[in-house]
């Protein structure tokens with residue numbers, strides 16, 4: 001019997017891969033069923049009660065999207081009209097509502113990381129959650145921890161937080177708590193190893209002329225997976241995240257959305273994830289294979305965007321009816337989705353979607369894909385509230401002061417301010433003029449792609465600086481702006497007259513489906529865009545008080561100019577969102593004392609960052625192979641390992657005041673010994689009986705929307721209803737061993753609660769240090785605690801704890817934090833568990849990854 005390529009890809013990676021000597025992902029079955037542990041118990045109880053009342057078709061409806069552009073949101077499932085439940089709405093993005101109106105354009109994740117402020121991360125999450133909730137969204141598609149930022153030019157790094165797993169993990173958790181406290185479901189994405197845009201989808205890559213038939217494979221060893229890429233997802237699961245999105249890429253040559261090792265083993269068994277896994281849009285590549293490997297929701301439902309067919313929907317109903325997929329598995333999918341729904345209070349907060357992702361017109365087709373049902377689509381509900389305040393504050397609190405030779409803060413008595421560079425001005429097409437922000441025109445306040453939102457307005461630096469001078473100045477200041485990056489003569493002229501030249505430059509990146517200026521999502525270089533470097537050079541040649549402000553998604557190479565004595569200050573403002581101009585003015589004029597720290601390293605060369613992003617299809621027409629050989633050594637860990645001097649190190653940032661660190665103390669805390677989890681799970685509950693094919697025929701009299709994905713069958717002939725060309729293969733040939741086994745299963749040693757073995761989160765040490773503000777103005781400092789775990793080939797140090805604290809001049813503050821067992825552990829591959837190695841451990845505290853004045857060796861742990 002012949003196997004379909006889907007089954008082959010999903011289920012026989014073993015033989016194919018070993019033959020070709022490619023990385024291989026071991027099978028892990030069955031797919032763990034939800035247990036309702038911890039915070040999930042009440043939501044689980046209610047979900048079980050609800051799902052117990054459903055027919056198979058209704059359960060299938062909850063798991064499968066209705067098709068691309070078939071409803072108003074970027075993805076919507078079917079509903080259960082019999083019980084008054086309409087389909088669930090999934091909407092981009094991690095920084096606001098994509099493709100909507102009267103909603104806010106928040107700061108990007110990378111800016112949140114730069115604040116190092118847990119409270120601001122929470123407040124932003126809450127504000128975004130409120131907006132989504134009031135537009136009728138059930139699941140906001142964010143936050144992001146994949147990409148983590150292995151490659152500095154990775155196109156979507158800015159959607160996430162930082163290339164450090166702890167900083168990202170903390171910000172993930174706070175964002176999720178904020179979003180879910182507002183009553184919507186968060187979606188931690190993209191799971192996992194989604195570190196570059198090139199080759200993430202074969203079709204997209206073909207569009208760029210790479211003839212490949214499979215997505216890139218991120219080949220990640222087990223230790224690196226646990227200590228780096230999985231780490232922030234642990235924090236997301238611990239924060240109670242309701243959903244996780246599996247990614248486009250493959251991991252060890254098995255697709256993210258049917259990789260049983262990453263989904264069944266790591267996420268659902270080891271981390272005990274209780275919510276549901278949804279596919280990225282078009283990342284679902286197999287029917288039965290993905291079902292058994294742990295996918296719970298297919299988005300947007302069709303086999304490819306716009307197709308009238310689905311791997312699920314009708315096919316999922318059939319796969320239960322023909323006995324291939326056990327009923328308990330579909331029950332579990334539905335229970336996980338409904339549990340997330342109850343957990344965040346969707347039943348209390350729900351309102352139907354009142355906007356359309358597909359048009360800004362007030363009236364249009366509900367089923368946009370097929371032009372059916374002309375109705376009022378956009379009710380133009382304003383959901384912005386006072387969120388501008390949070391955005392402005394994050395904008396200024398995330399602005400990193402990289403250099404300051406006394407030039408900042410500015411006073412209101414400047415003689416002549418030159419504002420130079422296109423990045424200070426407006427996009428001639430309007431702030432939302434390029435779809436999905438897919439251009440670099442005017443000031444940059446978001447990257448591009450699906451991770452964006454429409455702006456309600458965008459305050460440019462030029463506008464805000466001019467307003468500041470006119471509203472608060474002494475009435476004597478001249479202000480001139482030149483926002484053409486090629487008008488170098490004009491720039492030279494204004495710079496030579498200016499008492500201060502404020503130069504605005506940028507670099508951009510985004511998602512792979514849009515190519516901006518030859519950048520296929522990922523940046524093609526690490527230099528400034530447009531003519532930025534020349535603008536800086538021209539200004540600084542003519543003005544001995546040149547201040548450079550950069551809006552970039554990550555590090556750029558600044559080696560040619562950063563130490564020019566005429567450049568008296570340098571600021572990185574990231575991607576600050578709609579309040580960009582006001583945020584930067586708050587810092588420039590000293591209303592806000594900068595306290596941000598760079599959440600990534602600024603190296604002298606690209607090479608210093610380690611391996612290059614993969615831009616060559618290196619495996620013929622097959623999946624390009626991206627071997628993560630750098631292991632856990634990304635960003636500052638790589639610089640430390642290679643003893644490479646950065647220009648600005650991870651965690652660095654200046655203030656208008658100065659701080660001193662002293663009195664490091666470490667106190668052991670009583671904690672129980674670590675014990676690996678043992679025993680077995682309960683057996684899989686089955687909540688219903690499938691019945692017969694005749695129960696699932698299209699109901700008579702139903703108005704069928706064209707191409708809409710329903711859970712029903714065309715006829716009682718299952719093969720015909722499926723139209724799967726490989727229908728009816730002997731299941732024994734492609735069902736992995738144990739995949740349909742619903743009996744009690746052994747529990748993993750590192751498992752035990754949401755996020756893993758609960759003892760990992762026990763506090764083992766208390767650490768205190770004193771921070772003194774030694775300057776003359778109030779300011780924020782970010783005490784950072786790094787640990788050296790010791791041992792061969794381990795990073796010199798890893799970030800483990802931090803806080804942002806505000807300190808008055810002369811004031812001393814005692815900072816107290818704790819170290820958990822997790823903070824001191826390494827992943828031990830043979831025992832598949834976390835261990836505290838024998839190696840001597842050392843704690844460092846200071847103000848950046850390279851300014852660590854305090855250190856002490858840790859006593860050994862039992």
Ligand SMILES: *[C@@H]1O[C@H](CO)[C@@H](O)[C@H](O)[C@H]1NC(C)=O
Nearest residue numbers: 024025026220221222252261
């Ligand atoms: C990928 O392969 C490596 C090397 O064999 C292994 O350590 C790791 O656990 C595998 N990961 C997955 C997700 O298959």
Ligand SMILES: *[C@@H]1O[C@H](CO)[C@@H](O)[C@H](O)[C@H]1NC(C)=O
Nearest residue numbers: 046049050051052053054083
């Ligand atoms: C499920 O059915 C039971 C009994 O048939 C009923 O009491 C309960 O309200 C129903 N629950 C839901 C959520 O529909």
Ligand SMILES: *[C@@H]1O[C@H](CO)[C@@H](O)[C@H](O)[C@H]1NC(C)=O
Nearest residue numbers: 057058061078079080081087
């Ligand atoms: C599935 O969802 C669609 C769209 O909400 C709805 O029309 C249909 O009635 C639902 N089917 C069942 C079995 O509830």
Ligand SMILES: *[C@@H]1O[C@H](CO)[C@@H](O)[C@H](O)[C@H]1NC(C)=O
Nearest residue numbers: 209210211212213620621622
């Ligand atoms: C792409 O590769 C396939 C083989 O996998 C080949 O048949 C096809 O002609 C190639 N297409 C182009 C445009 O090179």
Ligand SMILES: *[C@@H]1O[C@H](CO)[C@@H](O)[C@H](O)[C@H]1NC(C)=O
Nearest residue numbers: 309310311314315722723724
């Ligand atoms: C069922 O899935 C197969 C692919 O596995 C697809 O070719 C077929 O069109 C699907 N059928 C329906 C009704 O969506």
Ligand SMILES: *[C@@H]1O[C@H](CO)[C@@H](O)[C@H](O)[C@H]1NC(C)=O
Nearest residue numbers: 428429439440441442516517
């Ligand atoms: C807009 O940006 C694109 C690419 O970034 C550039 O090619 C184009 O010239 C710009 N247009 C205007 C009017 O600024």
Ligand SMILES: *[C@@H]1O[C@H](CO)[C@@H](O)[C@H](O)[C@H]1NC(C)=O
Nearest residue numbers: 517518519525527528529530
């Ligand atoms: C790097 O890419 C940007 C954006 O495409 C471009 O403007 C710039 O000229 C490139 N830099 C170099 C050195 O080629």
Ligand SMILES: *[C@@H]1O[C@H](CO)[C@@H](O)[C@H](O)[C@H]1NC(C)=O
Nearest residue numbers: 540541542543544564565566
């Ligand atoms: C610094 O600026 C002055 C003008 O104020 C200029 O004469 C000088 O050459 C500049 N220095 C450099 C290194 O560009």
Ligand SMILES: *[C@@H]1O[C@H](CO)[C@@H](O)[C@H](O)[C@H]1NC(C)=O
Nearest residue numbers: 496497498499542543544545
């Ligand atoms: C900068 O240039 C101005 C004249 O444009 C001059 O008055 C001033 O002393 C210079 N400052 C320094 C530090 O060279």
Ligand SMILES: *[C@@H]1O[C@H](CO)[C@@H](O)[C@H](O)[C@H]1NC(C)=O
Nearest residue numbers: 308713714720721722723724
């Ligand atoms: C089911 O019937 C509809 C309506 O006749 C048709 O459009 C569709 O292609 C059929 N599906 C399959 C898988 O044959």
Ligand SMILES: *[C@@H]1O[C@H](CO)[C@@H](O)[C@H](O)[C@H]1NC(C)=O
Nearest residue numbers: 315318319322722727728729
């Ligand atoms: C059962 O149904 C699924 C979905 O249509 C199909 O892929 C599979 O081949 C069928 N299996 C058998 C044994 O009929």
